[in-house]
Amino acid sequence: xxxxxxxxxxxxxxxxxxxxxxxxxxxxxxxxxxxxxxxxxxxxxxxxxxxxxxxxxxxxxxxxxxxxxxxxxxxxxxxxxxxxxxxxxxxxxxxxxxxxxxxxxxxxxxxxxxxxxxxxxxxxxxxxxxxxxxxxxxxxxxxxxxxxxxxxxxxxxxxxxxxxxxxxxxxxxxxxxxxxxxxxxxxxxxxxxxxxxxxxxxxxxxxxxxxxxxxxxxxxxxxxxxxxxxxxxxxxxxxxxxxxxxxxxxxxxxxxxxxxxxxxxxxxxxxxxxxxxxxxxxxxxxxxxxxxxxxxxxxxxxxxxxxxxxxxxxxxxxxxxxxxxxxxxxxxxxxxxxxxxxxxxxxxxxxxxxxxxxxxxxxxxxxxxxxxxxxxxxxxxxxxxxxxxxxxxxxxxxxxxx
Amino acid sequence: xxxxxxxxxxxxxxxxxxxxxxxxxxxxxxxxxxxxxxxxxxxxxxxxxxxxxxxxxxxxxxxxxxxxxxxxxxxxxxxxxxxxxxxxxxxxxxxxxxxxxxxxxxxxxxxxxxxxxxxxxxxxxxxxxxxxxxxxxxxxxxxxxxxxxxxxxxxxxxxxxxxxxxxxxxxxxxxxxxxxxxxxxxxxxxxxxxxxxxxxxxxxxxxxxxxxxxxxxxxxxxxxxxxxxxxxxxxxxxxxxxxxxxxxxxxxxxxxxxxxxxxxxxxxxxxxxxxxxxxxxxxxxxxxxxxxxxxxxxxxxxxxxxxxxxxxxxxxxxxxxxx
Numbered sequence: 176x177x178x179x180x181x182x183x184x185x186x187x188x189x190x191x192x193x194x195x196x197x198x199x200x201x202x203x204x205x206x207x208x209x210x211x212x213x214x215x216x217x218x219x220x221x222x223x224x225x226x227x228x229x230x231x232x233x234x235x236x237x238x239x240x241x242x243x244x245x246x247x248x249x250x251x252x253x254x255x256x257x258x259x260x261x262x263x264x265x266x267x268x269x270x271x272x273x274x275x276x277x278x279x280x281x282x283x284x285x286x287x288x289x290x291x292x293x294x295x296x297x298x299x300x301x302x303x304x305x306x307x308x309x310x311x312x313x314x315x316x317x318x319x320x321x322x323x324x325x326x327x328x329x330x331x332x333x334x335x336x337x338x339x340x341x342x343x344x345x346x347x348x349x350x351x352x353x354x355x356x357x358x359x360x361x362x363x364x365x366x367x368x369x370x371x372x373x374x375x376x377x378x379x380x381x382x383x384x385x386x387x388x389x390x391x392x393x394x395x396x397x398x399x400x401x402x403x404x405x406x407x408x409x410x411x412x413x414x415x416x417x418x419x420x421x422x423x424x425x426x427x428x429x430x431x432x433x434x435x436x437x438x439x440x441x442x443x444x445x446x447x448x449x450x451x452x453x454x455x456x457x458x459x460x461x462x463x464x465x466x467x468x469x470x471x472x473x474x475x476x477x478x479x480x481x482x483x484x485x486x487x488x489x490x491x492x493x494x495x496x497x498x499x500x501x502x503x504x505x506x507x508x509x510x511x512x513x514x515x516x517x518x519x520x521x522x523x524x525x526x527x528x529x530x531x532x533x534x535x536x537x538x539x540x541x542x543x544x545x546x547x548x549x550x551x552x553x554x555x556x557x558x559x560x561x562x563x564x565x566x567x568x569x570x571x572x573x574x575x576x577x
Numbered sequence: 578x579x580x581x582x583x584x585x586x587x588x589x590x591x592x593x594x595x596x597x598x599x600x601x602x603x604x605x606x607x608x609x610x611x612x613x614x615x616x617x618x619x620x621x622x623x624x625x626x627x628x629x630x631x632x633x634x635x636x637x638x639x640x641x642x643x644x645x646x647x648x649x650x651x652x653x654x655x656x657x658x659x660x661x662x663x664x665x666x667x668x669x670x671x672x673x674x675x676x677x678x679x680x681x682x683x684x685x686x687x688x689x690x691x692x693x694x695x696x697x698x699x700x701x702x703x704x705x706x707x708x709x710x711x712x713x714x715x716x717x718x719x720x721x722x723x724x725x726x727x728x729x730x731x732x733x734x735x736x737x738x739x740x741x742x743x744x745x746x747x748x749x750x751x752x753x754x755x756x757x758x759x760x761x762x763x764x765x766x767x768x769x770x771x772x773x774x775x776x777x778x779x780x781x782x783x784x785x786x787x788x789x790x791x792x793x794x795x796x797x798x799x800x801x802x803x804x805x806x807x808x809x810x811x812x813x814x815x816x817x818x819x820x821x822x823x824x825x826x827x828x829x830x831x832x833x834x835x836x837x838x839x840x841x842x843x844x845x846x847x848x849x850x851x852x853x854x855x856x857x858x859x860x861x862x863x864x865x866x867x868x869x870x871x872x873x874x875x876x877x878x879x880x881x882x883x884x885x886x887x888x889x890x891x892x893x894x895x896x897x898x899x900x
Contacts, residue, residue, distance in 0.1 A: 224849070267712075268794050268801045272604055280601035293712065297796045300717040305600075322714065359701055359710025359799075386709060388701050389800055 214257040215250065215510070217500075218283030220273035220298060222290045225265025226390045229444060230414050230489055231290035234312060235260070236482055237493030238287075244477075245497075251504050263289050270294035274301045274309075284510045285310075285500060288327075292316040292362045299327045308515045311537070312496040313489065316361035320538035326512065328519040329539040330496040330531060334362040334412070335369030337459040340546035340558035341410060341436050342377040344457075348569040350407035350433060352380050356397045356421075358413030359386035366412050382406050394421050398430055407570075408434045412459070415439035419448045426452050426574055433570035441547055441554060442487040453549045455571040460545045462488040462528050463556055465564060470498075471527040488528070495528025591729055595722045603721050607793050609834045610728040614786040615811040616818070616826035617735035622779040623812075624820035625748060626772055627755030628678065631808060632689030633783055635696050636666040638802030640784030641791040642700060645713045656727060659788035666784025667777055674776035678769070681758070690805075697803035712798030715791065724793050728786065735782050736827065743823045744883040751775055752821065813856050819866025823880055828867055 219238075222231040242256060250256050259281050263270035270289040277283045278301070286302055288295040288311045295314030302309040303324045311319060311327050315334040319327065345353075355370050357363035367384055374381050382404050385397055398421075401409060409432040411421065418439025425431055439445055440458030449456075462468075464475040464485040474494060478486045486494070499522070504510065507518040523532045523541070530541035546558035548567050555565035594606055615637065623629045640662030647653040647661055673692070680688045700707045707713065718724060742748040750771050753761035762768045791797040814833050818825030836855065840848035863870045872879045879885065 264806075266801070266804075266806070267796065267798065271794055271796070272608065275604045276601045278601075279604075293798065296712070296714070297794060300714075300795050304717050304719055316711075318711065318714075361711040364709070364711045386701070386704075388697075388710065 212254065214255045215252065215285065215504075216257050216259050216281070216283045217285045217287060218259045218274075218277035218281060219287035220261045220263040220270045220277065220289045220294070221287075222265040222294070223260075223262035225263075226416070227265040227291050227414065229416060230442065231265075233442065233487060233489035234290055234493035237478070237486065237490040238497060240478060240481055241494055241497040241501075245501060251501060252509065259283055263294055265291075265294075267293040267297040271297035271301050274298040275305075278302065278305045278307055285504070287496065287500075288312050288314055292319065292360055295319055295327075296361065299324055302326055306512055308512050308519065310496050310500050310519075313492050314362075315365075317365050317538065318361045320534075320536040324537065326516050326537075328499075328516075328533055328537045330499055330528065331492055331539060332461050332529075332542045332544055333538055334365045336542075336544045337412065337438055337461070338366055338369055338410060338436070339373065339544055341408065341434075341457075341459070342373045342379070343560070344546060344558055344567055344569070345379060345408055345434060346377045348407075348434070348567075350379060352382050352404070352406040353408040353410060354383040354385075354397075354401050354404060354406040354432075355381060356383075356385045356387070356394070356401075356409065356411050358391070358411075358417060359388055360413075363412050370410060379408070391417070392420050394424050395428070398424055398428055401432065402428075402430050406432055408432060408436065411435075411437040411439075413437070413439060415442045415444040415448075418445050418456075418458075422449050422452050422456060429574055431571055431573055435571060436546070440549065442489060443484050446549065446552065446554075451577075454552070454577065455568055456549050457557070457567070457571075458547045458549070458554060460488055460547045460554065460556075461542065462486075462491040463545060463547060463554060465556065466527075466529070466562075468527050468529050469525040474527040491528040495526035495531070498526040499524060499531050588729075588733055592726075595725055600721065603725060604793075605834075605838060607721060607725055607728060607790075609830060610725070610732045611786055611790055612811060612814060612830040612834055613732045613827060614728065614735055614782050615807070616814045616830045617732070617739055618779045618782045618786075619811050620739065620815050620820065620822075620826045621742065622776050624815055624822070624825070625742065625751040625755060626775045627758075628681075628772065628776075629683075629686045629812075630689040630779075631686045631812070632691070632693035633779070633811065634803050634805070634808045635689070635693045636670065636780040636783040637787035637790070637807065638693070638696055638700065638799075639669060640666050640787030641797045641802045642707060642713075642787075643784070644788030645715060645791045645797050646706065648715060649713060655724075655788070655792045659727060659785045659792070662788030663781045663785035666780045666787075670777045670780030671773065674773040678772045678776060690808075693803050693805070693808070697799045700799040700802060707799070710798060710800075712796055712801070713791075715795040715797075717795045718792055721793060724789055728789050731782055731785055731789075736823070738778075739826075740823050743880050747771070747774075748881075749884065755821070813852075815866075817856060817859050817866060819868030822866065822868040824877075825866050825868040832867075 221235060222228045242258060245256050261273040263273055286307050286309045288309050289298050290313050292314045295311055296319055299309050299319060303326050306326060308326045311329040313331050315331045317333050320329060353374055355367060371381060418437040434457060436457040436459060438459040440456045441460035446453050475485060502524055503515055503518045503522055507514045532541035534540050545556055547554040548557045550565055556563050557565060557567035595603055619633050643665040644658035644662040647658045648655060677688055701709050750766045753766050754768050758768055814829030815826050817833060818829030840851050871877050
């Protein structure tokens with residue numbers, strides 16, 4: 176009994192010592208300005224699950240890379256930076272609700288848009304209501320910036336410019352007809368307008384316009400119709416999983432247009448999933464690791480070292496968007512949202528993703544698109560001609576001619 | 578008496594929520610009320626009548642689109658548009674009910690699921706009217722409180738309606754259909770008319786609720802309007818609480834909504850799995866829902882008090898028959 180008591184006594188002593196240490200630690204840390212060290216919290220609802228999750232993962236990786244770097248260089252406004260990220264399940268309604276939560280319940284200091292146009296549309300209505308600046312990372316539709324909102328600023332290129340380069344390439348190859356098969360979302364409707372404007376100007380007839388719902392995986396009926404129409408060009412806009420399925424199903428049915436253009440081709444996922452069949456596919460791209468943009472070689476190097484693959488435009492968007500935000504916050508000298516909005520409206524800068532400048536409505540005006548082609552397993556820039564790293568191989572060699 | 582006091586207190590508490598909570602709390606309760614309404618509506622046709630519908634979001638979506646289009650094109654204020662959403666859902670449910678309720682069991686369930694997909698395809702395809710996958714934008718709702726009260730009103734009405742139904746001849750007849758439709762018909766229950774009535778009744782509130790949800794979100798597109806996730810969540814809530822009970826849907830909606838919310842905040846990656854486990858556990862351990870257990874243990878009186886009183890009344894002694 177006595178021994179036990181001594182034991183307890185020892186333990187109590189140790190406990191007291193630890194408590195004392197802890198208290199003195201607290202006191203000591205109280206000497207350094209704890210209040211000033213309160214982290215700047217950046218909030219975002221982003222698709223961690225659902226049909227956009229694979230694509231959004233690239234953006235998230237770029238966020239994490241930037242977070243490491245910004246904290247290594249002393250944080251924002253001298254304060255450490257922290258993310259508060261929620262999963263919006265690739266659902267626009269959930270994205271809005273989570274944005275509300277980020278603003279009113281978590282009281283984040285800065286906001287990033289959800290991934291994609293639909294979520295950005297709903298979430299920006301919420302941030303606008305609370306007069307919070309939202310950096311539109313990947314919402315490429317013009318409709319987001321046509322609602323008179325004052326707190327949303329676009330980093331991504333507006334969607335018509337994705338497709339622009341298709342036409343000079345097609346004209347050069349002497350192509351005359353086009354089908355447009357797109358995921359049914361706002362960005363695609365914008366692109367359709369652009370296609371209908373630019374195609375006739377280049378002597379190309381639009382022979383079919385079809386929309387498929389989100390999460391479609393079977394494109395057999397569209398391929399069958401294209402086989403009937405025999406268009407020179409197939410243009411699609413959506414996300415990489417759709418591009419992957421299209422190419423697989425085209426190969427399975429031994430069909431290939433002379434020119435297959437899809438923005439999904441420009442992500443690493445496409446190359447990985449389709450392997451050799453990726454060859455000669457054309458991608459609407461916004462960014463390539465080879466671009467001579469400001470800071471790009473370092474970004475590519477760090478990204479590759481951390482994640483073991485070269486960044487595509489989704490990753491570059493995430494990284495570029497945060498650099499724009501970082502610069503604006505530093506310039507504004509604080510987190511006042513109105514000041515920040517004014518700064519973002521007048522800011523002109525360049526990131527690895529490319530130049531940033533916006534119109535009165537916050538729509539990106541400086542950054543245009545690229546067209547790439549998969550050649551020998553790598554994406555090569557084939558348009559703009561001034562920036563090309565290879566000449567386009569057109570028509571794409573058929574499946575049996577490879 | 579106690580029930581009434583509790584009910585009144587609950588309504589008063591719900592009415593005060595907008596004054597004590599931040600706008601995220603309000604946003605959460607808007608979502609919660611939406612599910613309460615959907616759960617009670619689903620309970621009428623599937624819980625009481627036994628016709629398991631996997632397509633009740635059809636009415637939710639129809640209501641959302643009807644009201645949004647009326648607001649945008651005809652400039653109707655949202656309360657009127659919400660009423661119109663409910664009315665259109667009702668008008669649509671009558672002929673649909675006549676057609677769909679010829680199917681029984683799993684055929685009805687699959688048929689309803691297909692119906693929702695058809696409506697979704699129409700919303701996608703009719704892009705002149707609905708803007709297809711781009712969706713329709715309403716001006717953002719800056720104050721959610723009016724929407725909250727409208728939803729609260731509909732939710733309270735649905736609970737009251739279910740209480741009435743539970744204690745009525747109509748409700749008993751629906752239960753008879755659920756237990757054995759042929760026997761019920763043989764006993765003189767007008768099954769077709771009652772089924773269609775129940776179906777139509779179960780469509781009104783989702784229509785109005787869809788309209789209010791569109792106002793809350795200030796955006797509607799086909800995947801949001803006809804979401805299978807909304808449907809399955811609703812069904813899970815009623816299964817959890819107890820099908821064909823007065824308080825089951827409320828319990829299910831509250832518990833599962835809170836669960837979603839908590840898991841979301843803490844473990845966004847595993848919340849779907851965790852909710853799946855909870856539901857599977859409830860189905861395996863309490864196949865008739867939590868309410869069945871609660872009444873069996875005697876923590877709450879059994880349902881249908883009025884009918885039970887009538888049944889318990891000793892019949893008057895038979896008149897002596899003159900020989």
